[in-house]
Amino acid sequence: MPRLNNNIEQTKLSLVQDRPAVYTSEHVESTPVKSVSEKIENPNRALDQVLVESAQKGDKKAFGLLVEKYHRKLGRILARMVRDQSEIEDIVQETFIKAYRALPNFRGDSAFYTWLYRIGINTAKNHLVAMGKRPRNMTEFENEDGEFEETHQVAEADNPETTLLTKEIGITVNTAIESLPEELKVAITLREIEGLSYEEIAELMDCPIGTVRSRIFRARETIAEKLKPLLSQHNNKRW
């Protein structure tokens, strides 16, 4: 799958180079740009809170949305510990089942994703021990705050069809972003890659927050429409 990061760097660079007169270098430098790891440390808390509370009241569909939100991210982290694709799939599934069973005991002392990832890593460790493999030291995956570092290492694939689909989705999303009008591309990139808030993006792009909201939405809709034919071929699966 083509890596977006190079494109993002180019987009950021072009944003600074091509910015209108109001975009002074001082302005850009004074804007707090979050790194990827910072973004991971501060994910969507309000949405998680609402979903967790709904799930704790017995709503399985709310928990389903949490699954949708975190299963890929969790799989990505576990791929550092476990190489086999089917094993990762099993561990991710087991992690969510354990999390669901333990959900009544979740008090919200930590972020839901931190709690979930801790369950995931313990599940992976137990799995490796059961398989007679030595688990790697998990401090490799955590930064000094105990949060989880992003990784770009992917476990090797063993299903050609899924691998093809994964690649196709990546290419389609990448191509769709490239074809977006500049203001939509910048807005969605600052939001998704840099993790900036609407307020920060509005300040950087010198436009109202409502415009930022609309641009990000239109960018997503455009990409979603490009993905539609691809996803409808596999409409028996949940994305």
Added chain:
Amino acid sequence: MKEKISTLLDDELDIKSSSQAVSEIIKDKRLRERFETYQLIRDSMNNELSDATLSSQAILDAIDKEPIQIQFNKDKKLSDVIALSSPDWMTWPIAASFIAVLFVGAMITMNPLHMKSSSTVEIAQDVPNEYIEAHQMLAPTSVAFYVDKEAK
């Protein structure tokens, strides 16, 4: 509504609006699919797609088989849980019923019929002889009947 989902995903809605949006997403399959597609785009942009976790279907199927987990709110008093949303006037009959059950329980426990009978019988030792003789004279026992018949 789709724009609301986009804003929700970016955590730019307050709790109340987030809660309303989540309720609508849960009810509507098409909105749920939109939420999933937006999340897929996010994961793809962050290079988080992997073959193992591309689809969530297997996990959701496994969760569907699990019994529903419900958390009781510790902050709520037990009386709130028992009374639920009953109006105030319902409280007194519930309390009266509770007291009545306690009273009946106490009565059953204290009832001498339910007590173990003693194997020994206490006999009064200091009853005057005159009382005993008078009692025997007047009592319609078989002995008195026999004596009375013989006398006739």
